[in-house]
Amino acid sequence: MYAQMVDTGLKEVRTADDMPPEERAFQARIDADIKIEPKDWMPEAYRRTLIRQISQHAHSEIVGMLPEGNWVTRAPTLKRKAILMAKIQDEAGHGLYLYSAAETLGISRDQMLADLHAGRAKYSSIFNYPTLTWADIGTIGWLVDGAAIMNQIPLCRCSYGPYARAMVRICKEESFHQRQGYDIMLAMSRGTDEQQAMAKDALARWWWPSLMMFGPSDAASVHSGQSAAWKIKLLSNDELRQRFVDQTVPQADFLGLTVPDPALRWNDETGHYDFGAIDWSEFHNVIKGNGPCNRDRLQARVNAWDEGAWVREAAMAHAEKRAAGAARAVASIQQQGRTA
């Protein structure tokens, strides 16, 4: 998902026998669906796992601005341009809420960004694919925001209060994004031959990477058990992926577009779609940094940060001058008070 393969730092799920009394009390609160708040006691592994998960999610929002930003200056109508700019602005806002949520766990935004820029922190694999035509902007809204919602709606009930509340705010906006993306696809799949070809090609390129967003299969997910016990992961990767496929295939049918999976078929017995095997070697390579755009995306973020350094320094220097000026004014008033 926006947070894929989050390491809990633990080899096995903790049982009550492993836990000291305060941890047992903590787990009992989680089991009773009572939210954990920043000032509450929490196990170090829970805190660290959440930092990894929330910061990955935040970085994904910020890095995700780049593939869409690639089309802002080329949007085909003024209305579509305005919608796209507003969407990207929402994503920047999501990044900010999530950085703030992570900061409640005792890490600074600067530290999180330093981890991203040094390649220590991850972001979603999906943003390492290129946006080649305008149909990609439609497909991202439809599939990528669609997959994000699928994952994030359950997270609105997660155990950590600030994260759960950030998710509630974010989910509302993501559903707009998905509808707007689908609307682009609707126009293109009903459009000229060239537009239909772009729509088809975009779905062909984004389908499998979208399924990979949910992370490795449950069998290969070593950390999911503990995250589930902590209620920071409420549904398994495979459950979420299946829901996504079940929701999305009829939407593709309505567009008259073919999902690029020869094994895809409705299964009457299970009441779900069966679908083909995911190429996990591609997924692991993209996660490792070998996707088509990993280098460009990270470089773009590093450049923005480095080129902005003098601006941030100027703002800070000015704020300090202001503060010093105010302090001098207060001192001189106090001085006058004493001499009066």
Added chain:
Amino acid sequence: MTEFVLHASMPKIVTDLILFEYLLRLGDSPLILAQRLGEWVGKGPIVEEDLALTNVGLDLLGQARMWLAYAGEVEARCSPRGRDEDALAFHRDAGAFRNLLLVEQPNGNYADTMTRQFLFDAWHVRALQALTRSCDPRVAEIAAKGAKEASYHVERSGDWMIRLGDGTDESHAKTQSALDNLGMYTGEMFASDAIDAALADAGIGFDHAVLLAPWREHVDAVLEEATLALPAAEWMQGSGGRGGRQGVHGEHLGHLLAEMQYLQRAYPDSQW
């Protein structure tokens, strides 16, 4: 230039032709500046600034759309074609654009972008305020909405001028250099040509020259606090009625339009 005055006796079609031209002038500057701000997406010095720049860009794009939509309606009244906002934005060549030269200047660094923004905003807010008194109700209505946004924009860009000018030595030098480079594009904001004069006379537009003194006062006050100064004006670009508002542009606009218009030009018969 020969003075041309609009008379009540003049046929409506002539007034509309002039009004159409004027509406392009009003719409093209925010359109082109919004396009420039769109180039910053994902590249701001801090996420909050990315958000804020996009916000300003969205406001300007919204204003451009209102001006151009109205321009298309007026065009339909006075010519066989009435183009919609997209036909006007995507199917005109550079020579048919009526934006100020200032807004087509490249983004450069953050000081260049903020200086361009501040010099424009300080003019824009006054131009829009003047137009709220237009006797054309649509013009007055669009201007009133835009003026509220522009007064927020100028506050923000003015704050940045102060931070950058009175920040570090590096930010001061970069911002002064931006002012030195952009100062010569401010002259055409205060030059009225026959079209401006005709519409001012008809009570639809306003005399651009009267904005100069209050603009200068505002800019100087901010720059003083920022420990910066406008360069001495030797020669203003676009002088003599041959500036962006008359369709005489620099080299940058063609590239900006090539990018902005590409999809509409490549696939002209498509609905998006």
